[in-house]
Amino acid sequence: EVQLVQSGAEVKKPGESLKISCKGSGYSFISYWIGWVRQMPGKGLEWMGIIYPGDSDTRYSPSFQGQVTISVDKSISTAYLQWSSLKASDTANYYCVLAYSYSSRAFDIWGQGTMVTVSS
């Protein structure tokens, strides 16, 4: 079974750093792009960016360029989303996504989400 399993919920203070993870299994991890999506509380979905594990080619949404870092560790089939200095406005649920079964442009596999709460 193809699945993405994300790390657990986090509670952090403003200014702290954070790295959340997304572990892929059941498929060739290096062969499929993995994306990240933000959903702020009570709000809609926002595209953040995507990485190709095979060569770490990374594309960011203009809205998130410079705000977060997307990376991958092929050896453990895990993608990461990282902040160097969190803000309260980073409070959101973050999903990793995979376009696997139907189209290279449609995300049929979603992680369970990682809730990040940033509060002083």
Next chain:
Amino acid sequence: QSALTQPPSASGSPGQSVTISCTGTSSDVGGYNYVSWYQQHPGKAPKLMIYEVSKRPSGVPDRFSGSKSGNTASLTVSGLQAEDEADYYCSSYTGSNNYVFGTGTKVTVL
């Protein structure tokens, strides 16, 4: 990249049809046949319902259909059922392996 525009809400009685629009530009919806639709129930991860404008993944009822004209895509849910009550988001490819989501539509089954 601005979010695609969807109506905030839509509703219908059981058995009726509801259509949700998703308006973008020639740089996203109008420029590519890579429009997808996602259903999200409260507290759950989104689920792919339509891809490449009008194709349905296996397991998605044929009550769900998609179309596109110019810069506007549409999702129609026919024969509404109680379990269709959810938030729906469109998404479009925008080139260079980037995407944009719609603002979301809450569908209520009356």
